[in-house]
Amino acid sequence: MPESEMSPEPGLESLLPRIVPGLAEQWKGSTPDEISQLERIAGRPLPPFYRWFLSRMGQSMGPLSYSTLDFSVRRILDCYAEGMVEPDPRFLLIAYESDEMMPLHLFYDFKAPARDDALVTKRDALGGELYDMFETLREKLAWDALFSYRVSDMPQQCGGLLEGDEADFLSHLDPVMSGLGFTQPVLTGSLCRLYERSDAAMLCDGVPRARVGNRVAFTLGGSNAETLRRILGAVSMESSLNVLVRKWEPDLR
Incomplete structure (x- = not known):
């Protein structure tokens, strides 16, 4: 691959298709317009890692999909359009939790940027206590994939x-x-x-x-x-x- 075409995330680009059967054929990225809409809601440039994630898996994570967490950009945009979540300069919804018993959704916390990414935390849609998870979404995705498939x-x-x-x-x-x-x-x-x-x-x-x-x-x-x-x-x-x-x-x- 020419240097100009090299992925910004060579580690995940190599790891995920290698350990997750059928991923390369089933993941599907967001459109540039969808990414732009989400960036306008965030009111700031999206972390470079998140842009990569959306470009690869923003419409479908294929076999990497979670049972109750929806990371799709369409679901995120709908949550904001329906007023379930209000735009916030610090927090950006990145995954909708459909489990009604524990409806804690995943958010980026832009107060804690790290390595072209940001901290992933859980909280109620309207705010409240934070339950921090990983310093970056990159680490969460890689950890979950290695745990599930290795x-x-x-x-x-x-x-x-x-x-x-x-x-x-x-x-x-x-x-x-x-x-x-x-x-x-x-x-x-x-x-x-x-x-x-x-x-x-x-x-x-x-x-x-x-x-x-x-x-x-x-x-x-x-x-x-x-x-x-x-x-x-x-x-x-x-x-x-x-x-x-x-x-x-x-x-x-």
């Missing part, structure tokens, strides 16, 4: 917490995982890490603005329990991180 398919899984002594403590995990043969398909911030190799995948995520200290959750999937033990043992021995395993699926006997 980790969940692994015969053995475990989860728990990683603790460190500094704000960017997850950076100490990178050389350990690289030495174990893992790659990082998508670059992330200090609260998130995504690692994969042929027989295993590890996902780490912390809640932005949660003030819970230097601690993040991890989910690890692999071919068997011994593989996972070796990975966690290397992390514990070769880095300064503290590993707390909370659960195994299936349970170990």
Whole structure:
């Protein structure tokens, strides 16, 4: 591909079609007019990542679609046109939640921009308490895809917490995982890490603005329990991180 035609999101452009069967044939992007309409509602330029997302999946996310969350630009525009959500210089609706029991919709919080993207939070359509999710939509999409199409398919899984002594403590995990043969398909911030190799995948995520200290959750999937033990043992021995395993699926006997 000529440099002038290179994607602004090479990580996701490579990862998603590789792990999600049929995605490249089924995702469908928004029209330039739809993107312009949404940008006028936002009252500001859309984050470059969000423009890429809309251009690829703004009409249909294909097999990546969520069961109750609708990310389509048509649904977003309708919500504003119907007055369900009012334009706000700080928040932009990016996904409509159809679950009536927990009708918390996804919004961008432009008060927290990050890496050509912005923080993803949940809240009621009319406002109220915020429930922060990921520092970027990029990280949310990549985390969810890897969990659904890699980790969940692994015969053995475990989860728990990683603790460190500094704000960017997850950076100490990178050389350990690289030495174990893992790659990082998508670059992330200090609260998130995504690692994969042929027989295993590890996902780490912390809640932005949660003030819970230097601690993040991890989910690890692999071919068997011994593989996972070796990975966690290397992390514990070769880095300064503290590993707390909370659960195994299936349970170990």
